[in-house]
Amino acid sequence: MAKKPKLSHRQKRQVAANRQKRLSGKQQSSPDLSALLAGRVIGRFGKQADVQDTEGNVVRCHIRRTIKSVVCGDEVLFARSEVPDENIGGVIEIVQDRRTVLTRPDFYDGVKPIAANIDQIIVVSSVKPELSLNIIDRYLVACEDTDIKPLLVLNKVELLSDDERETVSASLAIYQELGYELLLTSCKSGEGIAELHERLRDKTSVFVGQSGVGKSSIINQVLPDADELVGEISENSGLGTHTTTAAKLLSIPSGGELIDSPGVREFALWHLPQERITWGFVEFRDYLGGCKFRDCKHLNDPGCIIRQAVEEGKINQQRYDNYHRIIAAMAEQRPAYANRLISNPDEP
Ligand SMILES: Nc1nc2c(ncn2[C@@H]2O[C@H](COP(=O)(O)OP(=O)(O)O)[C@@H](O)[C@H]2O)c(=O)[nH]1
Ligand SMILES: [Mg+2]
Ligand SMILES: [Zn+2]
Structure with a gap:
């Protein structure tokens, strides 16, 4: 058996101090909680995240290695760097419990979070080329699975004759009877857009829906700077495509926030047991x-x-x-x- 090395007094003190720390549950790198700032994650890039503090400043942060996941919409506590370098202004130390989370299936982890703290999912459908209740049901199932409140939006309603409008309203009444809220909109006539602004205020929302229903057109109406491409069919085409664009959290000038990415818009096409x-x-x-x-x-x-x-x-x-x-x-x-x-x- 090897001979036990003899410790110096200093080494003994060090061992005792380490032991004390370990037993009291303190990590050497534990943050000073009183110095942390509150913020919200507005974007994720590789190993970093952009955090907006309560005054609206955006700080690019590293993420403490012990944190399992940080996604757009997360409420975090972060520490400002003492010596900020030109790119990085802080470190995310704590991710607050998520009120809600949007996930996608992941081969390795089962599911993977893609956005957090969403208050409502705006499920956009349109009357042309055709209204599909089956698709609406599929989105509603996905919303119920996340426990995030859906708002059904039926777009392009200016294309309907009075008779058609009555028929469509009657078939959508099922959803209202079930307690879901419904808004009829048109980006062409402007119908329902003011009400939509109202419904987005003080909330974090995501827009979902099939390609061509008018999501980009609606987002352009609520976020004039968004400059969304209308008529683009690259996104939301289901299982054939996949996209690596990270989600972003955007402030709506008239109030409220939007979390958006092609991945978020693909929501509900994912598999559920x-x-x-x-x-x-x-x-x-x-x-x-x-x-x-x-x-x-x-x-x-x-x-x-x-x-x-x-x-x-x-x-x-x-x-x-x-x-x-x-x-x-x-x-x-x-x-x-x-x-x-x-x-x-x-x-x-
Ligand atoms: N008639 C009509 N067309 C619309 C309306 N909203 C969008 N569109 C058109 O529908 C097409 C698809 O719109 P887009 O916003 O790109 O749909 P997205 O694929 O869901 O993002 C475009 O040609 C738009 O101009 C609307 O309220 N009425
Ligand atoms: Mg679009
Ligand atoms: Zn049964």
Whole structure:
């Protein structure tokens, strides 16, 4: 056995001090909490993040290595560098608990956060080329999964005749009956735009929806400096594309904030397990656990009280049909999805 080395007095003191620190749970690098500043992450770039402090100053920060993830919208505590270099002005020390988080599936981690502290998801649809309730249902399921409140926006309504408008309003009434709010807008006539400004005030919002419905046009109306390209079809085309553009948090001049990126707009196209889809249909919740068989598919299974509720008119037939359409589409998509994740493991 090796002979124990003899410690000097100084070394002994050091060991005792280290031990004391370790036992009291203190890390040598623990930040002085009283010196930290509050801020919000408005952008993420590689190993750094831009943080906006309460006075509106933007400080590019390093991220303390012990922090697991920092995304756009995060509320953080950061320390200003004592000697700021020209690029880096501080270090993010603490990420506050997230009120809400938007995630995307990740091959390695299961899910990966992409934006945090969002108050509402603006689900944009349009009447032309066609209105798809199935797509709306899919977005609503994804919103329910995140527990972030959706606002349904139906755009391009100036294209409707009075009769068509009545038909469309009647078919969207299902959602209002379920408690979802609906706003009709037109970027051409300006209808509903003032109300949309009102709905964005004092909140952090994201816009989602299929390509061509008018998201960029609407964003240009609420963020005059955004200079969004209208008619661009590169984004939001689903599983075929993937994009590495990081999310940004933007201040709306009339009040409120927007978190935006092509990745954020692709939200809802991502895969969800079946039980989350079922949970996402709010009107099914009262019946969950009540079917005869625990693994009820709510299809032709005997003793299915969801199907029974549909037959009794308590659950809307179209919603029920869309539920099964979404389940089937997700099942079909699963293998393609896995391939996509394997081929792009480094996506942010
Ligand atoms: N008629 C009409 N067209 C619109 C309206 N809003 C957008 N558009 C058009 O719809 C197309 C797609 O718009 P865009 O904003 O690029 O949609 P995005 O793909 O969702 O970002 C463009 O040709 C726009 O000019 C609207 O309210 N009415
Ligand atoms: Mg666009
Ligand atoms: Zn059932």
